[in-house]
Amino acid sequence: MVAETTSIIGFDSAWVDKPKAPGAVCSIRLTEDGHAEFVKPQLASFTQALEFSREEKRHSERCLVALDQPTIVPNASSCRPVDRVAGSLISWLGGGVQPANRSKIGMFDDAAPIWRFKEALGATEDPEGARAATSGLFLIEVFPAMALPTLEAAYFGYKLGPRYNPDRRKTFKLEHWRGVLAAISRFALVEGLAGIANWAEKAAALEKPRKADQDKLDAVICALVGYQWLVKLREDSIMIGDLKHGYMIAPASPDVRAKLGLAAKKRTVPLD
Incomplete structure (x- = not known):
């Protein structure tokens, strides 16, 4: 082998540890x-994702966990500076950014699972x-929605972001689901x-994808963001924010950048 x-x-x-609504995890092995190997996405709680990560590290010299959740949240209320910068793009595309602050019980309070996960993982947070x-x-912290207008240029435009969350029945579009997957396939x-x-x-x-299918898809996008950060040229990605107040890593086409x-300049938030 x-x-x-x-x-x-x-x-x-x-973001939260609900047995009936787990997240998802996958990996790209270089x-x-x-050669590149792909471990298909599987539903996973924080505990299961921790064990998955530990197993991956046992067989790899270098291991990167690209997590779709804020990993540095020092603010007691409101939102982080990086959330405001990301929100300027995502809202323009027609989506939204959930603000991260320590008052969100179950997500970012002192007992939230994200902090137990980080402590047990013992990873270095240094992009x-x-x-x-x-x-x-x-x-590293990543945000799948931030990656999409770079993976697919057609999604870069006012209200042009894809609606691919099956739980949002009023806005979900099957053609958008398939469009996101086509963009991923082309990149891959x-x-x-x-x-x-x-x-x-x-x-x-899939004719009727479920929320669990979208979670798996987002896990794959997270992995691709991590792949681009490690493997591609530095200018192909962007780091918004900092390690004190919070940050995000994302692919960045010239338009997105x-x-x-x-x-970022308007809000005096560090960028790259």
């Missing part, structure tokens, strides 16, 4: 002979360090990630 050099884990945590490292366990094929492209093709064939840059 060929040893893996890097494992990139995508974890859509669902081997020392240049730039993860890029440079050849070994170690790292954690270019990068030689055949396992992801095959998985996306099967997911696109320009729009986020204006919002």
Whole structure:
């Protein structure tokens, strides 16, 4: 068996630990002979995602967990500066950003599962360090919706963001579900990630996707964001915010970078 050099884990945590509504986790394994393996997304609680991450690290020199949940939340109320910058783009696309603050019980209070997960994981939260490292366990915060207008340029425009959450029956569009998966498949094929492209093709064939299917899809997007951060050129991604007040990592086309840059400058939020 060929040893893996890097494992990139995508974890859509669902923010709270509800047994009937778990998140999802998957991984991209990059081997020392240049091959890529894909561990398909599976539903997972925080505990299960922790065990999944530990197992991935056992077989990888470098392991990155790309988590779809705020990982640094020092503010007692309102929202983080990075949330305001991200919100400027996401709201323009027609979506929304849930504000993160410590008053949200079950999500970010002192007893919230995210903090237990981080402590037990024991990962280093240093996005730039993860890029440079050849070994170690790292954690970054990502946001799937931020990735979509870069993965698919057609989603960059006023109210043009895809509506692919099956739980939102009034706005969900099957063609948007399939469009997001087509964008993922195209990216994966270019990068030689055949396992992801095959998985996306099967997911696109679903006639009635469920929320659990979207959670799995978001986990895959998380993993791809982590992949781009580690493997692609630095200018292909963006870091908004900082390690003191909160941050996000996202792919960034020139258009996305320009729009986020204006919002960050207006709010004096660090960018890259």
